[in-house]
Amino acid sequence: MRISAKADYAVRAALELAATEEDTSVKAEAIAAAQGIPHKFLEGILGDLRRGGLVASQRGGKGGYRLARPADTISIAEVIRVVDGPLVSVRGVRPPELSYCGPAESLLPLWIAVRANVRKILGEVTLAEVAAAELPGDVLGLAEDPEAWTNP
């Protein structure tokens, strides 16, 4: 299960915007520099976010990007979906479109359960919370377990 560079970059860019005062715009170049993201690649991502209705843009001298909605109303899941499509997929298709037979039949509910669990986390955490380093209690609980940081 791999999270793409695009999704990672998109979330980080959105976090930079979330950390800015409302109604001030940030230039793509500034975001790129702050987060170490290739400038032109980031421009494409910001375009996706704009078309997805998550950010607004302004051209010209004092131009730049800002969030289209308050940071505490945008979940991490939303950001990822806008740039990457479905949050979880198996062989490129969404779990509900899969069909298994024989002893593999219960694999479908298993993938569904995994997806539900991922959704629960990424869907409840907002840009505001991550930017302020104030993750919800249940998420913090998971992340604080030292076991969660060990490798295999």
Added chain:
Amino acid sequence: MRISAKADYAVRAALELAATEEDTSVKAEAIAAAQGIPHKFLEGILGDLRRGGLVASQRGGKGGYRLARPADTISIAEVIRVVDGPLVSVRGVRPPELSYCGPAESLLPLWIAVRANVRKILGEVTLAEVAAAELPGDVLGLAEDPEAWTNP
């Protein structure tokens, strides 16, 4: 977050073996036919599983594959790790190797939490449970929620 064809195939192949009586071997071709997996591709995957110590093989006329350990001691996570490496990665690297700065700093514990949650499910569910269509209670609970089956 995408689960590869290889991981999906590997789990399904392992489930076919789990559904067989112990100490009887199944030919690669039979598994391929039962699950609709390209034969030669599957042979490579079975080779990985063997080198990973999850299946044993036998050549010749009555040859084939069987699980190297009881099906209730092999988790889905183990199968995926053997063929695909790390269960969860961001831009190809494991979460603990990542480093974020500025407002993105709390992104790391978030990915860790996601990974912990995925591990909890795929690490506790065994081949025996899936093959017998008897998922653990907590997993079933997640999968039974109708909300979990809706698309976005």
Added chain:
DNA sequence: ATTTTCCCTACTGGAAAAATAGGGAATGAT
């Protein structure tokens, strides 16, 4: 008018995923 910045299209290089091909080595049956 000029500078700045977003915006759009195309495209490229490369890696990884998915699958194929062909033959060598072990095993069991005849």
Added chain:
DNA sequence: ATCATTCCCTATTTTTCCAGTAGGGAAAAT
């Protein structure tokens, strides 16, 4: 001993998608 079967290994192909690049056009401010 021979033969069919099946796993085993290496290499190659084909495809797809990811990540990044390039160049210029359109809007806005100064």
